[in-house]
Amino acid sequence: MPDILSAPLVVEFPFTRSLGPVQSAFLTGLRERTVLGVRTGDGKVLVPPVEYDPVTAEEIRDLVEVAATGTVTTWAWNPHPRRDQPLDTPFAWVLVRLDGADTALLHVLDAPGPEAVRTGMRVRVRWAGARTGAITDIACFEPYEGEADGSAPAPHAGEFADPVTGIVTPARLDYTYSPGRAQSAYLEALAGRRVVGERCPSCRKVYVPPRGACPTCGVATAEQVEVGPRGTVTTFCVVNIKAKNLDIEVPYVYAHIALDGADLALHARIGGIPYDQVRMGLRVEPVWAEGSRHPDHYRPSGEPDADYDAYKELV
Ligand SMILES: [Zn+2]
Incomplete structure (x- = not known):
């Protein structure tokens, strides 16, 4: 029985996307401390905005400005922030329905502990000092004592000087991978410059690299076969x-x-x-x-x- 291997793995790539008129207005608006949503055909205000009506699939362009204050609709406490998360101290993930909006925005809340967070609590945007036209222009939310003024969101042309037209989103997964018995044996053999697969006892196919079972027959594979x-x-x-x-x-x-x-x-x-x-x-x-x-x-x-x-x- 070989040692079961384990290693840290990082899968990381920058994802570049161009922004249509709605997302461009939303992110450029954040840079200018303005939160925009869209109004759908049935009058609902969606923040963050989408480009197509989720009910009718109609294209929507009807931008409105909502408040930078809102209400927490649900939350989860994060006691151990990881690298590149919005805050480096423990925080709450929150869904916030901004005043004037009908949907909630996912962001983080700066709070001293989970006892300070509750569904229904009032919060407001804390703007980032340096803003580039990204969701991180909202540094986080923070507790706020004021009530919503109840006014309807005002139409907004969504036009700004020097609009943001694209973003680069770094995607990163870091995790510990344990390849299991079959692949550990395969990797151990590779270290000796041999390629070893496993034969299915039922259909006799030799799998390289081996996964430990035959996907066709659904039975475990154990017989090792050197190939190549x-x-x-x-x-x-x-x-x-x-x-x-x-x-x-x-x-x-x-x-x-x-x-x-x-x-x-x-x-x-x-x-x-x-x-x-x-x-x-x-x-x-x-x-x-x-x-x-x-x-x-x-x-x-x-x-x-x-x-x-x-x-x-x-x-
Ligand atoms: Zn088989």
């Missing part, structure tokens, strides 16, 4: 978009490779051949980088191409 190291390109794509923080020149080829003896293709980069000469059936072998636990890429092995019939079940 050579394999056949079953299909591929040419990558033309350069990924941030990835030190590979484009264009390059990413391929599905059926290692010899495997009944499932894995995917890897193809090197050592011009990208426009890669083809289905190309025979390849792994190239290991010094100290790496997995092949850096695969390159042509020099063998004749495989017949389509030899790998057609794996495409």
